[in-house]
Amino acid sequence: MKNSSLLTRGLVPLFGLIFFILLWQLTSGFYHQVVLPSPLEVARSAVKLTAGGQLWEQGGQTIGRGLAGFSLAVLVGLPLGLFIGLSPLISSLLRPLIVGLQVTPLVSWLLLAMIWLGFSKVPSFVVFVTTLPLIIINTIQGVRNIDKQLLQVAQVFQINRARLFREIYLPQVLPYLLAGIITALGTTWKAVAMAEFLSVSTGVGARMAVARINLETADLFAWTFVLVGLGLLTDRLLSHFVNKKLRHWM
Amino acid sequence: MIAFERVYKTLGQTKVLQDFSLQAPKNEITCIIGPSGCGKTTMLQLLAGLETPDGGRITGMAGLGLSYVFQEPRLLPWKTVAENVAFVLDDAVTETRKQELIRKYLSLMGLYEYRNSYPKALSGGMKQRLALCRAFAYPHDILLMDEPFKSLDTPLRLGLVRAVAEMWQEKPRTAIIVTHDIVDALLLGHRVVVLSARPAVVLDEIEIDVPLTERNVLQEPLPTKHARMLALLEGENKKYFPGFGNI
Structure with missing residues (x-):
């Protein structure tokens, strides 16, 4: 059994990756490097960007903006989700608003943010509005799934409100919140790059705009891999943290 | 004396108690x-105040400290065995007394060596024993x-x-x-x-x-x-x- 898990988790995906890169290398031979740069050219470009310090500088900007918008979404979304989950009145009051928030096109937010906040805050704002509904909806889901039997236990043993919240509600909402956070962080890096591309002159998204204009397709690929890497890294780190935190009882 | 006096209670469509006295x-x-x-x-x-009677009354419960063993263990899965007992004691007794009670009742039920395990790791019978520990350790009159x-x-x-x-x-x-x-x-x-x-x-x-x-x-x-x-x-x-x- 151990061998088979090694096979599926380590070796086989690695072969898949190697196969994909080889295929890419082969295909790129038929096209001009502006259309499809070879893996080697992309690697060269990545080294250039890393050595020139661009990776850290632009990547840092993007991460900062993404995390700012995302953190604000958690800070606002968690209490809001708890309120909505606990009160049917607030729930019916805010439901249309949240659904509206979810289906509003990204480009509308982008343009509105430019008008309301000026260009520099657009990326963080866009991340905020795209991740906020994810946090809110997951938190509501968590509150709705609270075990009523445990609430009775707390009532019988006269657990006060603060502890009821901290020791009964929060642990049960946590798995849902963390699931929301993982999804939201995945969205964060896509949204921030898109917003940077359309609104500012720094950050990974903005560098992709520059690469496009200069027909530096290898750079475009390299930046894309930076974003992919960022997404994978945060996903893995968080999933690892979640497993460690919840495996005792989930 | 605790008494049910001509109590009525309907749950959903079911008339559970009708003119019940005890x-x-x-x-x-x-x-x-x-x-x-x-x-x-x-x-x-009804006695625990988790439900209220539709008619009649329940007397003799006022001011009594109450402890309860539910039909299901109803443990907190994110707390260890010891923490599950501590959960009900935290506000009820002093820290030293709490540790004393946890040790006493976990030992009595043969659960002391599992004090740092989570309920997930316990058998059904052990879970029920832990629920008993929790109820016994909690200060109560009834x-x-x-x-x-x-x-x-x-x-x-x-x-x-x-x-x-x-x-x-x-x-x-x-x-x-x-x-x-x-x-x-x-x-x-x-x-x-x-x-x-x-x-x-x-x-x-x-x-x-x-x-x-x-x-x-x-x-x-x-x-x-x-x-x-x-x-x-x-x-x-x-x-x-x-x-x-x-x-």
């Missing part, structure tokens, strides 16, 4: 036995138990029955125990209330005048009481399943 004397153990679905759990929930020994094997069940008897002997308090098992009732009840099927009425209140620690199911008057309870419950069965016994 008394449970102070500092005695009252066992309630009766057919499934006759409203025994609802009675405990103890409500809803089929507390349900998921336990016979030797363990008898051991726990003895433990409850000894705890009562050490400090007599009011307890109301709902059970399906006549033997539990014979060994633990100062009074055994036998209920009819729904709508529940008290068929008989059987007093058992033998000290808890000296009871033996094979020694009179217990066999006679046993026979009486069986006859009453069987009578209820015949009323609802007239086909039984004619096979």
Whole structure:
């Protein structure tokens, strides 16, 4: 059994990756490097960007903006989700608003943010509005799934409100919140790059705009891999943290 | 004295209690036995304030500290064994007393060595024992138990029955125990209330005048009481399943 898990988790995906890169290398031979740069050219470009310090500088900007918008979404979304989950009145009051928030096109937010906040805050704002509904909806889901039997236990043993919240509600909402956070962080890096591309002159998204204009397709690929890497890294780190935190009882 | 006075309670479409009255004397153990679905759990929930009566009233509960063993263990899965007991003690007793109580009751139930495990790692019987620990450790004047020994094997069940008897002997308090098992009732009840099927009425209140620690199911008057309870419950069965016994 151990061998088979090694096979599926380590070796086989690695072969898949190697196969994909080889295929890419082969295909790129038929096209001009502006259309499809070879893996080697992309690697060269990545080294250039890393050595020139661009990776850290632009990547840092993007991460900062993404995390700012995302953190604000958690800070606002968690209490809001708890309120909505606990009160049917607030729930019916805010439901249309949240659904509206979810289906509003990204480009509308982008343009509105430019008008309301000026260009520099657009990326963080866009991340905020795209991740906020994810946090809110997951938190509501968590509150709705609270075990009523445990609430009775707390009532019988006269657990006060603060502890009821901290020791009964929060642990049960946590798995849902963390699931929301993982999804939201995945969205964060896509949204921030898109917003940077359309609104500012720094950050990974903005560098992709520059690469496009200069027909530096290898750079475009390299930046894309930076974003992919960022997404994978945060996903893995968080999933690892979640497993460690919840495996005792989930 | 704790009393139900002409209590009515409807849950959903079901009229669980209709004009129901019952008394449970102070500092005695009252066992309630009766057919499934006759409203025994609802009675405990009404006493605990988890449900409110639709009519009539419940007296004698005001100001009493209450502890409760639910039919399911109802543990907090994100807390360890020790933390589950600590959870109910945190605001109720001092830190030193809390540690004392945790050690005492976990040891009594054979769970002390598992104090740092999570409920997920415990067997069904261990979970139920932990639920008992939690209820026993919590300071109380009255103890409500809803089929507390349900998921336990016979030797363990008898051991726990003895433990409850000894705890009562050490400090007599009011307890109301709902059970399906006549033997539990014979060994633990100062009074055994036998209920009819729904709508529940008290068929008989059987007093058992033998000290808890000296009871033996094979020694009179217990066999006679046993026979009486069986006859009453069987009578209820015949009323609802007239086909039984004619096979």
